[in-house]
Amino acid sequence: MNATIILPDPETMYQAIVDRDAEMEGLFLFAVKTTGIFCRPGCKAKPPKRENVEFFATADDALAAGYRACKRCRPQELSGSVPPWLTQLVDALEAEPTRRWSNADLIDMGLSPIRVRHWFQEHYQMTFHAYLRTRRIGLAVDMLNAGQDVTSVALDSGYQSLSGFRDSLRKWTGQSPTSIQQGEPILVERLLTPLGPMLAAASDAGLCLLEFADRKMLPKQFERINKRFQQPILPGTHPVLSEAAQQIDQYFRGERSEFTLPLRLDGTSFQETVWQKLLEIPYGQTRSYGELAKQLGKPNASRAVGRTNGDNRLAIVVPCHRVVRSDGHLCGYAGGLWRKKWLLEHERKARQTQLPL
The missing domain is CATH 1.10.10.60 (Homeodomain-like)
Incomplete structure (x- = not known):
C-alpha cells in the first residue's frame, strides 16, 4: 500500500522548484506541460514558468497523466540511488x-x-x-x-x-x-527511502543509529556513539543492518507498524526512560510533550522531554515524530518538519486501512 501524500500549497511547491530545494524530496513531483517531463523538486534543470507546471504526489500519478520521467533527476528512483x-x-x-x-x-x-x-x-x-x-x-x-x-x-x-x-x-x-x-566495530550503511537517504549503524549488540543523511546533527551523533561505545565506526554490512533495511522498506510501503530490531538505547537513566515511552506511542497516534512528562511522573519536565526527544538517535524506529505540542501543532523534528508531517500522514492513512502488522 502506498501512502497518500497531502501536497503543500502550489506556491510553496513552485518556490521549491525555483530554489531547487532538495529538502522537499518525497513531498511532491512536478511536471512541465511544454516538455512532457516530470521531475523532483531539486532537479538541476532550468525552472519552468509557473503556468507550465503541474504537481503530482507520486511518479505513478505523473506517468498516468502522460508524462515521462526526467533523465537528469530520475524521479522514479529513490533519492541517493547510484546513477x-x-x-x-x-x-x-x-x-x-x-x-x-x-x-x-x-x-x-x-x-x-x-x-x-x-x-x-x-x-x-x-x-x-x-x-x-x-x-x-x-x-x-x-x-x-x-x-x-x-x-x-x-x-x-x-x-x-x-x-x-x-x-x-x-x-x-x-x-x-x-x-x-579483541572487540568489534560499529558498521554503517546507507538506506534509501522515499524521504531521502538514511544512515544506519549497528553491531552485534543492535542498532545504535538511524538518521536522515542530511541531518545537521549527524556528525555530533557519530561523535557521541564513538565516545559512548568506544568502538571503531566503519562502512560495512551487518545482519542487523540488513534487517533494518528490510523493515524500514516495509514501513514506507505501509506494510509494517512495529519494528522488531535489537536496539541500543544507551543514554542517561532519564533519556532511556523517555525513549522507552516513545516506543509505547501507538502507530498513527501522537502524544504531547506534557503528556509524556506526566506519564513519567514529572509533570514539569516537558522541556527536558523535548530535549531528550531531540537527542533520539533512532529516527522512525523510536518514533519521536509522534510527539507534538499540546495544541496539536508540529514542532521540533531534527529531520525536518516536512518529514514529520509526511510520516504522521503516512501512518494515519495506513492505520485507516487496518494495517495488519
Missing part, C-alpha cells in the same frame, strides 16, 4: 574491494574523476579515494575479527607493508590490530 553513469564503477568496486583505484583507472572507464569525487562527497561526505580507504579498513577489521593474523590481513586488504597497514588502521579506527581483534 546509471556510475553503475559500472560501483559494480567493479564490489567485485574488487581491495583494488587501489587511480584517476587514470576512472578515465579508462570513461569517467571524470572530478564528477566521481563530487558524487561521493555529496552522498558519503568523503572523496572517492577516502571511501576506498575506509572500505579496505572495514574489510581488514572483518578479517581480524574472524581470527586471521595481522600480516595476512594487511596483504589481503591491499596494503604493501605491515607498517603502512598498522598506521592506516590506527588513523581510521584509533586502535591497533590487537585491540581490533
Whole structure:
C-alpha cells in the first residue's frame, strides 16, 4: 500500500522548484506541460514558468497523466540511488574491494574523476579515494575479527607493508590490530527511502543509529556513539543492518507498524526512560510533550522531554515524530518538519486501512 501524500500549497511547491530545494524530496513531483517531463523538486534543470507546471504526489500519478520521467533527476528512483553513469564503477568496486583505484583507472572507464569525487562527497561526505580507504579498513577489521593474523590481513586488504597497514588502521579506527581483534566495530550503511537517504549503524549488540543523511546533527551523533561505545565506526554490512533495511522498506510501503530490531538505547537513566515511552506511542497516534512528562511522573519536565526527544538517535524506529505540542501543532523534528508531517500522514492513512502488522 502506498501512502497518500497531502501536497503543500502550489506556491510553496513552485518556490521549491525555483530554489531547487532538495529538502522537499518525497513531498511532491512536478511536471512541465511544454516538455512532457516530470521531475523532483531539486532537479538541476532550468525552472519552468509557473503556468507550465503541474504537481503530482507520486511518479505513478505523473506517468498516468502522460508524462515521462526526467533523465537528469530520475524521479522514479529513490533519492541517493547510484546513477546509471556510475553503475559500472560501483559494480567493479564490489567485485574488487581491495583494488587501489587511480584517476587514470576512472578515465579508462570513461569517467571524470572530478564528477566521481563530487558524487561521493555529496552522498558519503568523503572523496572517492577516502571511501576506498575506509572500505579496505572495514574489510581488514572483518578479517581480524574472524581470527586471521595481522600480516595476512594487511596483504589481503591491499596494503604493501605491515607498517603502512598498522598506521592506516590506527588513523581510521584509533586502535591497533590487537585491540581490533579483541572487540568489534560499529558498521554503517546507507538506506534509501522515499524521504531521502538514511544512515544506519549497528553491531552485534543492535542498532545504535538511524538518521536522515542530511541531518545537521549527524556528525555530533557519530561523535557521541564513538565516545559512548568506544568502538571503531566503519562502512560495512551487518545482519542487523540488513534487517533494518528490510523493515524500514516495509514501513514506507505501509506494510509494517512495529519494528522488531535489537536496539541500543544507551543514554542517561532519564533519556532511556523517555525513549522507552516513545516506543509505547501507538502507530498513527501522537502524544504531547506534557503528556509524556506526566506519564513519567514529572509533570514539569516537558522541556527536558523535548530535549531528550531531540537527542533520539533512532529516527522512525523510536518514533519521536509522534510527539507534538499540546495544541496539536508540529514542532521540533531534527529531520525536518516536512518529514514529520509526511510520516504522521503516512501512518494515519495506513492505520485507516487496518494495517495488519
